Amino acid sequence: MSDESDHIPPEPPGRPPGPRSPAPMGFFILTLVLLFLAAVYFDHHSGWFNAQVYHPFVNANELEKYQPKSGEAALLARGMATYERVCGVCHGNDGAGKPGQAPPLAGSEWVLENGVNRLTHIPLTGLSGAVDVKGQTWNLSMPAMGAALSDADLAAVLTYIRGSWGNKAGPVTPAQVKAARAAVAGQPPINGLQALKALPE
Amino acid sequence: MNEIEKLDSEIDASCRVSLLALFVGAAFWLVVASVLGLIASLNFHMPEAFANCPWLTYGRVQPAADDALLYGFCIPAGLGVALWLLARSGRTPVRGALVPFVAAHLWHLGVLVGLIGILAGYSTGFRWLEFPRGASSPLFYAYLLLALWAMMTFGARRERATSPPQWFLVAALFWFPWIYSTANLLLVAWPVRGVTQAVVAWWFGDNLLFVWLALVGVGAAFYFLPKFCERPPQTFYLALFAFWTLVLFGSLCGIPQGAPVPAWLPVASSVAAALLLVPLLAVVIVAWRAVRGSVLSKWDHGPFCFVGAGVVCFFLSGLMWMALACPEICRVTEFTWFVPAQAQLQLYGFFALTMFGAIYHILPRSAGFELPFPKLARAQFWISLSGVALLVAPLAIGGVAQGRQLQNPGISFAVISNSTLPFLRVSTTGQLLLLLGNLIFVLNVFGLASAWKRSVLKKALALVKAPLETAEVQA
Numbered sequence: 015m016s017d018e019s020d021h022i023p024p025e026p027p028g029r030p031p032g033p034r035s036p037a038p039m040g041f042f043i044l045t046l047v048l049l050f051l052a053a054v055y056f057d058h059h060s061g062w063f064n065a066q067v068y069h070p071f072v073n074a075n076e077l078e079k080y081q082p083k084s085g086e087a088a089l090l091a092r093g094m095a096t097y098e099r100v101c102g103v104c105h106g107n108d109g110a111g112k113p114g115q116a117p118p119l120a121g122s123e124w125v126l127e128n129g130v131n132r133l134t135h136i137p138l139t140g141l142s143g144a145v146d147v148k149g150q151t152w153n154l155s156m157p158a159m160g161a162a163l164s165d166a167d168l169a170a171v172l173t174y175i176r177g178s179w180g181n182k183a184g185p186v187t188p189a190q191v192k193a194a195r196a197a198v199a200g201q202p203p204i205n206g207l208q209a210l211k212a213l214p215e
Numbered sequence: 216m217n218e219i220e221k222l223d224s225e226i227d228a229s230c231r232v233s234l235l236a237l238f239v240g241a242a243f244w245l246v247v248a249s250v251l252g253l254i255a256s257l258n259f260h261m262p263e264a265f266a267n268c269p270w271l272t273y274g275r276v277q278p279a280a281d282d283a284l285l286y287g288f289c290i291p292a293g294l295g296v297a298l299w300l301l302a303r304s305g306r307t308p309v310r311g312a313l314v315p316f317v318a319a320h321l322w323h324l325g326v327l328v329g330l331i332g333i334l335a336g337y338s339t340g341f342r343w344l345e346f347p348r349g350a351s352s353p354l355f356y357a358y359l360l361l362a363l364w365a366m367m368t369f370g371a372r373r374e375r376a377t378s379p380p381q382w383f384l385v386a387a388l389f390w391f392p393w394i395y396s397t398a399n400l401l402l403v404a405w406p407v408r409g410v411t412q413a414v415v416a417w418w419f420g421d422n423l424l425f426v427w428l429a430l431v432g433v434g435a436a437f438y439f440l441p442k443f444c445e446r447p448p449q450t451f452y453l454a455l456f457a458f459w460t461l462v463l464f465g466s467l468c469g470i471p472q473g474a475p476v477p478a479w480l481p482v483a484s485s486v487a488a489a490l491l492l493v494p495l496l497a498v499v500i501v502a503w504r505a506v507r508g509s510v511l512s513k514w515d516h517g518p519f520c521f522v523g524a525g526v527v528c529f530f531l532s533g534l535m536w537m538a539l540a541c542p543e544i545c546r547v548t549e550f551t552w553f554v555p556a557q558a559q560l561q562l563y564g565f566f567a568l569t570m571f572g573a574i575y576h577i578l579p580r581s582a583g584f585e586l587p588f589p590k591l592a593r594a595q596f597w598i599s600l601s602g603v604a605l606l607v608a609p610l611a612i613g614g615v616a617q618g619r620q621l622q623n624p625g626i627s628f629a630v631i632s633n634s635t636l637p638f639l640r641v642s643t644t645g646q647l648l649l650l651l652g653n654l655i656f657v658l659n660v661f662g663l664a665s666a667w668k669r670s671v672l673k674k675a676l677a678l679v680k681a682p683l684e685t686a687e688v689q690a
Contacts, residue, residue, distance in 0.1 A: 037453035038500070045460070045493045052486040060479035067478045 089185075093174025096167050100159055101137075101175075109179040116156065117147035120179035129215035130186050133172060134194040135204060137161070143206030158203065165191040222306060227581040229308035230299050233364075234581050235664050236319035237295035238574055242653075242660040244287025244326060245567070249650040251280035256643045259636070270334045278345045279333045284562055285343065285423070286354065287326045290391070291319065292570040293431035294358070297384040298365045299577050300438055304381055305372025309364065318360035325353035341402050341416045343423055351399050355392065362388040379454035379501075383434025386462060387427055394422045410476055421469025424561060425536060429461055429529065432569045433498055436526050439573060440502055443519040444509035450501045457497035464490040468536065472545040481542075488540030495533040502526045517589070520596045521572025528564030528603065532557055535611070547622065552635060553614025556607050563649060564603040571599065571656060578663055584670075587662030591655045599652035605645030613638025 061067025064074050071077050098107050104116035111118030119125050124133055124147065137160025144153040160168045165188040172186040204210050255277040258265060265271035302309050309315065329350030332338070338345040346354070365388055369381065398419035401407050407415060441448040448454070467487035470480050506523065535557040538544045548554065579586055586592055613635045620631045 037450070037456055037497075041453070041456070041493075041497065041500075044496075045490075048490055048493060052490055055489075056479075056482055056486050060482040061477070063477075063479045065477045068475070069473070069478050069481065072478065 089170050090174055090177065092167070093170035093172075094178075096163065097171045097174050100163065101171065104156070109175060109181075111147075114154075116154065117145070117150070117152045119175045120181060122147050124210075125175055126181060126183045127215060128183075130172065130176075130190055131194065131215060132210060132213045133176075134168075134186065134191055135198055135213055136210075137163075137168060137171075138191075138195055139198045139201050140203035141210070142203050143209070145207050145210060155203070165189075165195065223303070224580075226302050226306070226308045227299075228583070229310075229312055230302055231312070231581050231583075231667075233309065233312050233315035233319060234295045234299060234578065235667065236316050237291045237298075237322075238578055238660055239664050240319065240323035240326075241288045241292040241295070241570075242657040244283050244291075244323070245653045246650070246657050247330070248280050248283035248287060249646065249653050251276050251283055253643070253646055253650060255280050256639065256646055259639050260643070269336065275334050275336065275338070278338060278342075279330050281343070281558075281562075282333065282345055283326070283330055284567075286329065286346070287323075289428065289562065289566050289570070290358070291322055292574065293387070293428075293435075293566075294322075294361050294365070295319075296435050296570065296573045296577065297388065297431060298361065298368065299581065300380060300435065301365050301369045301372075301384060304374070304378060304438065305369055306374050307368055307371045309368050310371075311364070315361050315364045318357045318364070321353050322357035322361070325350045325357060328353070339403050341398075341412075341419075343420045344398055344402060344416065348399075348403055351395070351403070355395055355399070358391055358395070362392065378438075378448065379451065379458065380434045380438035382455075382458050383430045383437065386458070387430035387434065390422065390427050390430060394419055394427075413474065414470065414476055414480065417469045417471070417474070422466055424558065425468060426462065426465045428561060428566045429465060432525060432529060432566045433457070433461070435569055435573050436498075436502060436522050436529075437505075439518065439522050439576065440505040440526075443522070443576075444506050446505070446509060448505060450504050453497055454501050457494045457501060460490070460497065461494035464488075464494065468540055471549060472540065472542045473549055485540040485542060485545075488537045491533060491537055495530055495537075498526065499530050517593050517596060518572035518576040521568050521575065524596070524600055525565050525569030525572065528560055528568060532560035532565055535560065547618035548614055549618070551614035551618040551621070552610040552638065553618065556610035556614055559610070560603065560607045563599075564607060568599060568603070571595070574656075574660070578660065582663050582667045584663050584666045586659050587666065588655070588659055592659055595652045595655040598648055598655070602645050602648030602650075602652055605648060606642050607645070609638040609641040609645070613642075 059072045061071070061073045067074060067077060101119075104112065105119050106112055106116075109118060109120035111120075124136070124145075127133060136156070138158060139161075140156050140158040142155035144151050146152075160171070163171065169186045169188040169191045172191075175181065176183040176186065204213070254265065254271055255273055258271075258273040258276070265276075269275070298309065298315060325346075329346030332347040332350055333345050337347040339347060344351075366385070369385060398415060401415045402412055402419075406412060437448070437454060464487045468484050468491065470476065470484040472481050472485060474481050502523075506519075535553070539548060539554065539557060575586065575592055616638075617631055617635050620626050620634065
């Protein structure tokens, strides 16, 4: 060792290990409380290691609601989505119609008719002039809102309005829509109650 | 000199060359890191200045600065402190000091290769793992050698009962090879697919930046604080508790809340981060009990300030880390300056300050020379501390302001970016202060090293001359 090191005091010698004073009790209680809260939070938000649950969803059941469905449920879901996008603005998402804008579809005799030929024609060509719906006369005009939809989509929409809001009538098939589309090609909107009634049921 | 002091100075001397190799290199990289960091932040004030030089563009300089600090300074400094501390607390000298000496050089060589690699554009692109492969293997083997020697010293300890600082440091010795090899294998050698890569990278960053640094820094603080205050450590069980909770909860954090991964990953991370409150408080209580009401000698005062401030910064940066993992807060602070503010507080405020204190205490004893500029070293404390404050506070505050503006879709992105500029200016001032502090540190370490080298040369000369003289005497 060189001389200079004399200036540096040696470290105080190794001391005996101190008394092993216990850790404060409050500390363990805090830890337990935090652990409990953490477990609750994890339970509510983690989706329990399900690899398909991503933020902002918190569990598999919640996801289920948004999953594509099959069979009749799938058809209704598709009809509902298309209806709310295309028709709901005027007829209302609840199908109750809007005063001065569009007549109701819920409970409407035109929607519930056994034959679906007239009903299928309405969105394909449009409808204007005075029509009676549930004992009330509407003299407005509806453009051919369904003409741009595919056969399957329009069939789903019509099936949906025939089966929702208390309506209980059978489905409309894409084949029926296809046939109607061929029949109305190039025709003007149906004008008035007489013209509507003149169509085969 | 009594028996104990003799053994102590024998131990100090046995670490001498290894420590000098580790610390001198660390000090050098520290300055490199500050200079690179400065260039990176200048890129914001004068975007045209380096635009034509691809080596100095922000995307390369910033990771190079971060890695120079982390791999160049933090890890070798931590390893040196660990080696000395395990030797001292186990009361065994380090045997075969040549191996850690060579390993230290291998490590610094690896850092050099890695930094050049990043600046030349060969970064791997993973945060904190940017070093290309040519650099990561020497780093890995150098670490293994150093850790092996430290472990052998620990295994040969004369004091069989272990103490808290030893657990922290031994755990750190194992931690790095494990996470570094795993991350390199899964990300660079045989990359896992898709979003799993991001998960591995986050896990690695957290385990290196939070867990490894905390293990070494807190371990050193638990050793030095009672030592400086000349009293036995009081809190064995609480320290044990801090150790296990830190390792357990700390290693699970790091996955950001907005991450596009299955929900349980970020949720587990934020739960673990909330539980970090336990080790954070435990560390503070242990440190507080160690220093409460003690009187310091003039020799210990400087290093004590550094280590004490380090513990405070550890607590604060830990709180910021927890805040970042809280979904409500993260929504605002994510993608803002708040994130680098936390990392800088962790790296500079907590770890670098703690290491400065430790090295200022260890190196003079081990090399056998006084610090060449002790007054400057004392001034460095205030310079570095205000540097940390000026670097971190504006970034953190600016980050929150930035995050709140980002929530408002009415404000355009350019306007928000511009509004952070005043904060960045202040933080550049902080960086300048840090650079000044680092220069003082380097001056002291280099001065000490060259004083030692000169004395070795003198001794060598004397040895060459000595036989002649004795021969003459005999004649």
